[in-house]
Amino acid sequence: MADYSNLQALQSDLSNGKTSCTQLVEHYLQKIEDNKDLNAFVEVYSHDARSRATVIDAKIKHGTAGKLAGMVIGVKDNIAYQDHGLSAASKILEGFTSLFSATCVERLLEEDAIIIGRLNCDEFAMGSSNRFSHYGPVKNPLDKNLVPGGSSGGSATAVAAGLCMASLGSDTGGSIRQPASFTGIYGFKPSYGRISRHGLIAFASSFDQIGPFANSIEDTALLYEVMAGADQYDNTCSQREVTPVSLDGEKRAHKIAYFKDALENASLDPEVRAQAEAFIEKLRAAGHTVEGIDFPLLEYLVPTYYILSTAEASSNLARYDGIHFGYRSPNAHDLESTYKLSRTEGFGPEVKRRILLGTFVLSSGYYDAYYGKAQKTRRLVSDKTNEIFQDYDFIFSPTTPHTAFPIDQVESDPTQMYLEDIFTVHANITGCPSISLPLAQHKNGLPLGMQFTAAKYEEADLLQFAQTLVNN
Numbered sequence: 001m002a003d004y005s006n007l008q009a010l011q012s013d014l015s016n017g018k019t020s021c022t023q024l025v026e027h028y029l030q031k032i033e034d035n036k037d038l039n040a041f042v043e044v045y046s047h048d049a050r051s052r053a054t055v056i057d058a059k060i061k062h063g064t065a066g067k068l069a070g071m072v073i074g075v076k077d078n079i080a081y082q083d084h085g086l087s088a089a090s091k092i093l094e095g096f097t098s099l100f101s102a103t104c105v106e107r108l109l110e111e112d113a114i115i116i117g118r119l120n121c122d123e124f125a126m127g128s129s130n131r132f133s134h135y136g137p138v139k140n141p142l143d144k145n146l147v148p149g150g151s152s153g154g155s156a157t158a159v160a161a162g163l164c165m166a167s168l169g170s171d172t173g174g175s176i177r178q179p180a181s182f183t184g185i186y187g188f189k190p191s192y193g194r195i196s197r198h199g200l201i202a203f204a205s206s207f208d209q210i211g212p213f214a215n216s217i218e219d220t221a222l223l224y225e226v227m228a229g230a231d232q233y234d235n236t237c238s239q240r241e242v243t244p245v246s247l248d249g250e251k252r253a254h255k256i257a258y259f260k261d262a263l264e265n266a267s268l269d270p271e272v273r274a275q276a277e278a279f280i281e282k283l284r285a286a287g288h289t290v291e292g293i294d295f296p297l298l299e300y301l302v303p304t305y306y307i308l309s310t311a312e313a314s315s316n317l318a319r320y321d322g323i324h325f326g327y328r329s330p331n332a333h334d335l336e337s338t339y340k341l342s343r344t345e346g347f348g349p350e351v352k353r354r355i356l357l358g359t360f361v362l363s364s365g366y367y368d369a370y371y372g373k374a375q376k377t378r379r380l381v382s383d384k385t386n387e388i389f390q391d392y393d394f395i396f397s398p399t400t401p402h403t404a405f406p407i408d409q410v411e412s413d414p415t416q417m418y419l420e421d422i423f424t425v426h427a428n429i430t431g432c433p434s435i436s437l438p439l440a441q442h443k444n445g446l447p448l449g450m451q452f453t454a455a456k457y458e459e460a461d462l463l464q465f466a467q468t469l470v471n472n
């Protein structure tokens, strides 16, 4: 069967009977089976997917199918789907089954998407490589010795390897955009509060956002529109109307800023810099104004993110106590040893590191020095960013300072990896929408994401602009 990489191509063949959802599901199940070594899926819902395909094929025949009919989707293992397993790739949630579906999952199902399985990720979405999973590392389909990025590594690999058409991930500090960059696909983080977090396992609640991975802007925009909008189950979800995305709008000349210091940053691979500079020239040639600006807060972004996100994580993860959910240590003999042993045995090393860090920055002697300062810095970063958006439509940077790195790369200092997030965390600190576009290639042959960030709630503008770049 033909490989349908996006929904538009597929839906015309579905409506004229050239193919069916049933055939499509069989095709993906076979591909998942053939590519098991990528370790992208934690669980495949073959039975469910087959029976939904039959139902949706009937709807297509009767002309009653929803907007996402034929869209076969994988969901990151931290987004709830009723009566299905959910573990955030952690031993501590071993055997846990969700009692309800995330709001975004319900909205996808209402539009007749087919969910084919749950996808591997870093434990509790903490990481940039997908090596911190209870189920083992995910491989990059472009080179199996390389990481696909993280934390939504399974979501990126599944789409890049054609194991499903699109997928959902979560992005707290870059976990959609960085793996999209490493695997050569589209990854979109909408504004904070644009898509409900109800049913997303919390990592850092003031940063977490759900978003899609896809092979095209059309699919990205469609999934975004279906999932976005107010939700009574999430008070941080915005009540604002969702601006419809029009992808065939006229081409406009935009004003784009980039941070001069970011491109001169010592951690940046010189070839990534060269590619970013070449991309800036392309933007100028296409009629856009692109200007380098000063952003003196750049060096504070990664520390601010890691102080606040670990503080929130230490609080959010307190609920995994060996009693309420999942794993309980068989060696426990009283209440205290139940807590201690279940958490000691249930959490992996990176999660423990973050809980310790978060507890430390919140502790009474250090609260003002770390947590309080980071909160103030977050405000300064947001104010400065809002000022930039008075003058510019978008902020541009490469998505990542490097291309995908080897799975067996050894880091002597675990916090070294945190610097990988230098370009992505800005959008999470400020709550802005941000997208990684697979529009550049490193001379080592690997893809390199080009990232654009817009002012809060300007998703429609951002996606429309992205489409003009893709069409160029």
Ligand code: GLN
Pocket: 125, 126, 127, 128, 150, 151, 170, 171, 172, 173, 174, 175, 176, 203, 309, 421
């Ligand atoms: N890599 C970042 C971290 O380790 C981002 C994770 C995420 O966005 N979930 O925290």
